Amino acid sequence: MRDLTMRNVDGIAVITIDLPGEPVNKVTAELRGEFAEMFGRIEADTSVKGVVLATGKPDTWLAGADIDEFLTLRSAADGEALSRGGQALLARLESLAIPVVAAIHGACLGGGLETALACRYRIASDHPKTVLALPEVQLGLIPGAGGTQRLPKLIGLQRGLDMILTSRNVRAKKAFQMGLVDELVHPAILLDIAIDRARKLAAGTLDVQHAPKDRGATGRLLEDNPIGRSIVFKKAREGVMSKTHGHYPAPLAAIAAVQAGYDKGSAAGYQEEARTFGEMTVSDVSKQLVFLFFATTALKKDSGVEHAPPQAPTPVQSLGIIGAGFMGAGIASVAAQQGTSVRLKDTDTARVGKGLAAVSQVLKERLKKKQVTRLQYDDQLSLVGGTTTYAGFGHIDLVIEAVFEDLALKHRVLREVEPLIPANAIYASNTSTIPIAKIAEASTRPNRVLGMHFFSPVHKMPLLEVIVTPATDADATVEAVAYGKKLGKTVIVVNDSPGFYTTRTLSAYMNEAGRLLDEGATIESVDKALLDFGFPVGPITLFDEVGIDVGGKVGVVMSEAFGARMAPSESLRRVVESGRSGRKGRAGFYLYDKDGEKGAVDATVYELFPHGATRREIEPSEIQERCVLAMVNEAARCLDEGVLRSARDGDVGAVFGIGFPPFLGGPFRYVDSLEATVIVERLTALNGRFPGRFDPAAVLLDHARTQRRFYPARGAPLA
């Protein structure tokens, strides 16, 4: 055996899971085989009275399935068989004559948690690395080794569904409170206690009562009878539908499997679990989500340059942020969470104070959610020093400029700070639109200048777009990328160009939405069509959110750079002129109350549009096709022009930066799904109606002509 080792401690078999050469333990075919063999050995050995399952890794117990294995599945039947095999293996574990105790330290996820659930007794280490979760639905799958059956029985239906449907990470302490684990101990004594409990269970001196804990009266009332449960299932389905708009089948499949177990008995439940698991493994949605998982994993290992400089990048330890506005403060808050010393600079103490208040608000949210302790909160807050001078910038590793989108101002700031910072420090602009090379014109060392385009709100948005110019040093790129990853971001590196990748593709999409308004579409219909398509917010709502003034400025830069194709719509131009700024100004396309809560469409805004209040019906499919293809075509142009390094970066950037629907995988995956010929046909037709706006990108024409794809049709998406 390779992955499992066993030692006999006075009649207790301590089995240690430790996949050689792997950073984490995962459920591979090999491991399953070894488990089967191990169970046989234990059954044959009468000296073994009990079993403890432990890990040899520092911070994983068993972190779930080997996703590569899913890629080999050809049909739903293959997937079902895989699930059946897992179920049978864990059924065997569960029915061993001797007790098995899970000694859980580190990540216990997916198939790992399902394994723990099949054990007689579970002990978790009281350690921040110990988390339990069933994250399958995030990959468009469902738990396939009994998780949908055992978990609700153990912790209660509502909590079980919540863990399955949200993929929520449950920390050890919480797991103990809800009865997911039986005991919580210091990691140093985990193994000793586990051995002791196995021994007592074997001797019959430890009586285990597994029942959901702390559910409260309503919990019991709802969960312990069929009528109550049917209400719970109905609510769960409604909740899923309102969140996913029906685009994601896995959560519904998981609910069905759980329900089958309650309604039709255990055997039917396991059968339903295996059947739907099989279906999900070959679903389009799962394939896209698995792709995104692989793509983000690949980006974690990507240094950001093709040929990484030999020496490791100097880690950023101290950060200077210029501009204490919403973005600057947001960046400061995520930096402080990573222990970076931050100087937050603005022109006067009032602005600095507001920025620090915003930082504290982000950090306090985590305190309220008990994600950090009071001391951690205080420490993080104390790392951000507000200043109105450049005092403390003399030893800074990285400066992020987050001032208004105004080239002259950005030049002034750069000229001010550059002589004060170390010669090898990186100067990054958080601009979303202005070409970095233009900003670097004011620099005496443009090789240290790049763009770090964070998305708002910084603490929630997962993407960072790093923009490099031909002059940017490779080591500066590597350092900026490494720091972005440290901040928990998925980082794509793009080449300098107006609007880079994300702003440019988003502009194409939002412009098209604006043109639909020009033609008489209602605001609601445009927003609804794209929400239904799978975007998290509609484009017109998005104008209000990012600021109509900001949208206007971006529009100017884009149309200057790309001409008529990117010219802002008449409607937007007029709304910008009217001075409406969106939610922040409590006046935009929609109505807002004084707290900024969004209401209905502001009917008076139509007076500004061409055609005024006279609106007409435009088919949702037309709205979706025009907006989405405008985005897709622009993304393809970015690939043509070398703004993007790869289709992978384009897909990840669109999904995590600008809300392209994850279940479609990204614009390039979308082209592959529909096939380039279809995309080109549609673009060509649209270009006939709107000459010049939908001229298909060269790469699309090429793919259509040669029947090529951006990704392989089968197997590993990034092979």
Place this chain on the structure above:
Amino acid sequence: MSTYGLPGRRVAIVAGIRTPFARSGTTLKSLSAIELGKRCVTELIQRTEIDTKLVEAIVYGTVVPSVLAPNIAREVSLLPLLPKGVQSFTVSRACASANQAITDAADQITLGHADMIIAGGAESLSNVPILHSRGMSDALVAASKAKTFGGRVKALAKVRPRDLVPITPAIAEPSTGESMGESAEKMAKLNAIPREEQDQFALRSHRLAAAGTADGRLTAEIAPLYVPPSFEAMSTDNGVRSDTSIEALAALRPVFDRKYGSVTAGNSSPLTDGASAVLLMSEERAKALGFTPLAYIRSYSYAALDPGEQLLMGPVLAAPVALKRAGLSLGDIDLIEMHEAFAAQVLSNLKGFTSQAWAERAGFSKPVGEVDRARLNVMGGSISIGHPFGATGGRILMTLCHELARRGGQFGLMTVCAAGGMGHAMVIERT
């Protein structure tokens, strides 16, 4: 020649800052002394851009410590910017606590035990611990030890109404029971300091501090504090009254002796919240790191007398010793910073400097001499700026260093009187 310091181990005062000082119960009341200290030290570290791995210790002073976290220095040193291995200790020498922190740090440096230490102090008089009465404490302790519910009730039943009155720590001498103000009052009488002179001195303190604030000399040593929860900035001391007048001061009633007294709220230092922090290095280390020190410590001394006599005359005994150790006389001193606990105390100390009797008590044949008022507390002092007990020493040292540099002087003298009849003096030099 200086007698302080081992050869080649001169102590450099590299940098220092303080928070703005706030009358207690005002702007800074939401921050404990520890929080004030942490913010101040963080800002010092960030501004000076030092490599925190080189910081070897934090020595910090406070007078009214938190009951729950008595070692303020350790709490401050656990800042995320500092390695956890930075050792730290808290010192207490009443109003000279920050001075004690500074001289302890300096001693460690000159002994060769350290090359870089942060010293200072903090006080929040908005957050003094309020204690239970003896009767209440006894009952609570008895109740916590009782094994039955009945026993707990019985223990708590012993509480009498008078036991419910909490005890607020007073600024009084534990040995004599005399409050600080009463001591100042007594000194005014013994040294014949008229009310008018006290008020004039207080007025001078406010005017000079107001001028120093207006032209930025005084604020140069202040790091603005962004005060939670609003994070609005506080950038200047809020006790300085630019608009006060001799008439307004004269109108105030004496507080400590209503009938025959002369010490008023106007000619005393107010209860204050604030923190200070000073970066000290060996001369060698400072130069190696490319810092230009503000000044160097040339000598210091501490002294004490019977607190029942003239509580705040300590500086009169300490200053001649520090001068002697510095090898200097008052005439060599370009600038003097004298802590202003009370105008009566400053004026008594100045008289003491000219007194043959006080000189002899200090063991000298001749008095220190007459202080040139033009060189004394040129930007006001604790009466106007405020006096967070544990922080004041750091504030005074910074004021002295910066102003000495501005004036191009060579030697500066500072004195601090402290409860318990203690006094401190230090001589600094610029090159």
